[in-house]
Amino acid sequence: ETGVTQSPTHLIKTRGQQVTLRCSSQSGHNTVSWYQQALGQGPQFIFQYYREEENGRGNFPPRFSGLQFPNYSSELNVNALELDDSALYLCASSPDPGLATGELFFGEGSRLTVL
Amino acid sequence: QKEVEQDPGPLSVPEGAIVSLNCTYSNSAFQYFMWYRQYSRKGPELLMYTYSSGNKEDGRFTAQVDKSSKYISLFIRDSQPSDSATYLCAMSFTNNAGNMLTFGGGTRLMVKP
Numbered sequence: 001e002t003g004v005t006q007s008p009t010h011l012i013k014t015r016g017q018q019v020t021l022r023c024s025s026q027s028g029h030n031t032v033s034w035y036q037q038a039l040g041q042g043p044q045f046i047f048q049y050y051r052e053e054e055n056g057r058g059n060f061p062p063r064f065s066g067l068q069f070p071n072y073s074s075e076l077n078v079n080a081l082e083l084d085d086s087a088l089y090l091c092a093s094s095p096d097p098g099l100a101t102g103e104l105f106f107g108e109g110s111r112l113t114v115l
Numbered sequence: 116q117k118e119v120e121q122d123p124g125p126l127s128v129p130e131g132a133i134v135s136l137n138c139t140y141s142n143s144a145f146q147y148f149m150w151y152r153q154y155s156r157k158g159p160e161l162l163m164y165t166y167s168s169g170n171k172e173d174g175r176f177t178a179q180v181d182k183s184s185k186y187i188s189l190f191i192r193d194s195q196p197s198d199s200a201t202y203l204c205a206m207s208f209t210n211n212a213g214n215m216l217t218f219g220g221g222t223r224l225m226v227k228p
Contacts, residue, residue, distance in 0.1 A: 004158070042203050042219050043203070044218070045215045045216060058215065092158075102147060102207060104161065104216070106158030108156070108157055109158055
């Protein structure tokens with residue numbers, strides 16, 4: 001059973017650019033969530049995808065968007081990068097979109113630095 | 116004011132000590148309460164979850180929830196150097212956005228041999 005994998009692990013962008021981060025969910029999991037974790041902070045919920053549709057969103061602007069593919073993998077896209085977007089971006093998968101028990105399986109994250 | 120508050124630490128204890136980690140929260144609608152452990156350069160991993168008020172024990176770890184005080188705790192007995200990590204509390208509602216967790220800021224724990 002493979003876990004959640006994310007790519008790239010590290011990347012550097014400049015302000016105003018666009019970035020795409022990728023996530024492969026754990027085998028058998030149909031739901032993917034994305035979180036942003038700034039340095040020294042806890043993760044913040046960006047959005048969740050289930051059956052290729054966004055079905056929950058946190059307090060993030062529209063320039064944060066995502067996709068989920070038929071194989072349940074997912075992408076996070078961020079347009080018009082700002083310095084404050086520098087963070088660790090975590091992908092988490094789960095077997096159920098309504099799972100309230102926190103049984104999310106996180107990847108190791110993609111660390112984005114915006115200069 | 117953040118919805119979930121957590122003392123950032125760092126908390127430094129000797130090996131074998133009992134560790135107490137705590138979070139307070141403001142939203143009484145939270146129903147599920149979790150503790151995650153995050154090692155450096157890794158993603159969070161779920162340690163324990165509890166539903167509503169009460170205690171739950173798993174090996175050296177005990178989670179407590181006091182909804183009347185909006186206060187949750189994680190106790191680690193016989194702490195080990197391998198327990199050195201950042202501990203994150205998280206909470207969720209019982210609705211369709213069940214995977215939307217609200218995290219505290221994390222407490223960094225260091226267990227010294």
